[in-house]
Amino acid sequence: MAAASGDFGLLFPENGSLDLAFALLFATFATMWANRDAKSRGITMLSIVLVLYILCWPIGAWIYLLHGSGPYGLVHASIHTAGVIATCVLAGFGTFFGLL
Numbered sequence: 001m002a003a004a005s006g007d008f009g010l011l012f013p014e015n016g017s018l019d020l021a022f023a024l025l026f027a028t029f030a031t032m033w034a035n036r037d038a039k040s041r042g043i044t045m046l047s048i049v050l051v052l053y054i055l056c057w058p059i060g061a062w063i064y065l066l067h068g069s070g071p072y073g074l075v076h077a078s079i080h081t082a083g084v085i086a087t088c089v090l091a092g093f094g095t096f097f098g099l100l
Contacts, residue, residue, distance in 0.1 A: 065077040
């Protein structure tokens with residue numbers, strides 16, 4: 001999904017609806033992951049927490065991983081963040097140079 005976001009962002013730079021769609025998909029998938037992970041650990045997440053998580057998921061993911069996994073969660077979140085950014089950037093470069 002991150003690669004598709006980078007590709008579509010390069011192919012259609014002025015299309016705000018695609019940016020909004022990918023932002024909503026990222027937020028929805030991140031919230032679904034946190035909810036399923038919490039259920040597998042036996043933690044009940046209140047509905048308001050899920051609403052706050054979907055609205056602030058970049059920060060919420062860091063907080064959840066730090067709270068749930070301690071320092072290992074912070075390392076995991078850092079690696080994941082770098083991976084998502086690298087995937088978007090590299091997909092954009094690949095599409096750009098492929099169009100030349």
